[in-house]
Amino acid sequence: MEKSKSLHIVMFPWLAMGHFIPFFRLSKLLALKGHKISFISTPRNLSKLPKIPPNLSSQITLISFSLPTVPNLPSLAESSMDITHNQQQPLKHALDLLQPQLASFLQSSKPDWIIYDYASHWLPSVAAQLGISRAFFAVFTAACLSFMGSPSTLIGGGDDGDNARSTAEDFTKIPNWVPFESNLAYRLHEITKYIERTDEDNFGPPDTVRFGVTIQQSDVVIVRSSTEFEPDWFNLLGELYEKPVIPRVNSVVYVAMGTEVHLSKEELSELAIGLEKSGLPFIWVLKNSPGTGESELEMLPNGFKERVKGRGFLYLGWVPQVKILSQESIGGFLTHCGWNSIIEALGLGRVLIMLPMLNDQGLNARLLNEKKVGLEIPRNELDGWFTSEAVAESVRLAVVEESGKVLRETAKAMEGYFGDFGKNDGYVDKFVSQLVDYRK
């Protein structure tokens, strides 16, 4: 198995403890997966971070930039903790002046990704010009982000006049883009404090614009919350942002049936409705059907794509499967049980939801079922028929329900067998030496 490429990822949180901590935790999780992290902040902020665990010290580099001095900001202040509520804007002024240092760091180090916060709204375009992939890591709930609205609402002006908010009262109303019952709105006293700006606060754009531009110019938005906890809000957020919104818990189901299996229209439909009923986010790889010339995407039930918008991502054609499976947010793999796919998934400790169709796949499924690294979707033994309920229940059990915990843990333990590249290297060495001996 090819090891997924080790990435160089730059992290740049907003200057606040409530932001460094989740950014640092995410850095550790990514470093544990073998990726290199450059964590950028200012000297006093970096000194407040927890110690980097010894096993990750070679993976995470702390990069210190001095915070430029600006009017109205106390000299030693480097984070929101060090200042009053009214000094937030000067702190953002200082942050904005870090732009040239960030730009030259990115230019010289050429990372694969940069993960940033809402305040550095100038950073996505700097990264884009350098060809660096961009993720906004939002340390807020999907409900709060949905309440704030789409990037164009946040940026305001132009084409979004109807949704523009100008007075504090506007924030006490449930937004008209929320399509379901909700009581999510501010109380007047809460918002008055938030939108209050003092005279010296007029440097740089307001937070709404910082958020809007950051979201608009990112490739993906990572949300530090869970889709099981707030499924409706995650759905809405995907629609508002029109880009992948990745929850930070492992609940995304990756669905792929290899290169040879072609499902019938009826099977595709049952699978689609099952994924919809599961309520979980999913990434589904679809193929062209050589027989009919129709693609699987065209064969999906009417209205399905619209109903799962923002939660279900459908790809037609070839995708980098190992790269997708290695994403932190993947919670399970709905698979046809092709042996390559199984090795890849278990090498990354992903629990399996099995739907075998051809060749060795049925036997693979029996073996894997016995090993308790996943479960088979219940079928009619004679004709193989499965229902959307069976799909939804199996997916939920494997990925999120308490009763599936043992399957998830057993699958995770398989990383030791299939994901140990050192061991794999050892096998290859042994194999090569056997080849040499045999030739003698």
Ligand SMILES: O=c1ccn([C@@H]2O[C@H](COP(=O)(O)OP(=O)(O)O[C@H]3O[C@H](CO)[C@@H](O)[C@H](O)[C@H]3O)[C@@H](O)[C@H]2O)c(=O)[nH]1
């Ligand atoms: O969009 C795609 C689709 C596939 N893959 C890769 O292609 C390979 C597919 O292999 P596998 O999962 O084994 O699926 P199939 O090619 O469908 O499987 C055939 O080959 C297997 C190995 O012999 C058998 O177990 C199966 O029964 C047989 O159908 C894997 O490495 C995937 O990661 C991608 O990277 N991107």
